[in-house]
Amino acid sequence: MTVKLSDAVFDPWQEIADHQQAAGIAGKYGATAVFVGTMRDFNQGDSVCGMYLEHYPGMTERQLQQIVEQAASQWQMLDTLLVHRVGQVEPNDTLVLVAVWSEHRGDAFDASRFIMENLKSRAPFWKRETLANGKQRWVETNSSGYKRQS
Template identity: 50%
Template sequence: MISVQQHDFDVGREYQRLIEKNASDGAVVMFTGLVRDFNQGFNVKGLHIEHYEGMTERALEGIVNQAKERWQLGNVSVIHRVGDLQVNEQIVFVGASSPHREQAFDAAQFIMDYLKTQAPFWKKELTQSGERWVDANIKDTDAANRWQ
């Protein structure tokens, strides 16, 4: 399942979706990203995320398909929120099931690394100094490059 949405998600419900009708997988790995209060030297009060509808979903589908080609996966779920978010709110969920834990861990990390660098999202932080667009982070690019 891939979803780009404004409303929050329930991690427990997403876990149930990953194990539903899936008795052959012995591992589920999940990651949830939150809005933090400090980023790249700025105190953050909130976050505004924009995307290009259609293009973003296709990019996420491409990332998930690449993961499925690399690892034996059962169910995969990617949820990314857009709109206005407050500190400590959930931004992103990535979940992967697999017969073995190594594949589920690797796939979830791969999806997050590629999501951070290849999915068309634009993030504007609301800081004490005003609004600022978030630049790409070198560590995210380095993390994605290790999968090549």
């Protein structure tokens, strides 16, 4: 179970390939559920040209590890990889990768969703957006994960 923060752009698909190789799980899993979150160039009806993600070093990693461990206590997971960006992020950059390997798809899907939803609600991250007009603002709430209907 690997949790890491990155202050640099990363390729989620390369992270998955590297992790599978290093973890030695080839042939042991029947399912891999993957979630990749990417920065949008809009939020709350405004154009966004950048974002800075703040965190508490050490505390943030511990909280993410606890979320992964809680998922492991509820679902049959062989391995997990969670990578999250910190620092300056630009539109189209990968923000978060959650990958769960399991023998069966149900465990992989459910654990992956649990990790992602709990990360959004419990992990200590703070987002400061830079709008196209040059103004900055703090993101006060995370979305529900669904597009709101007007």
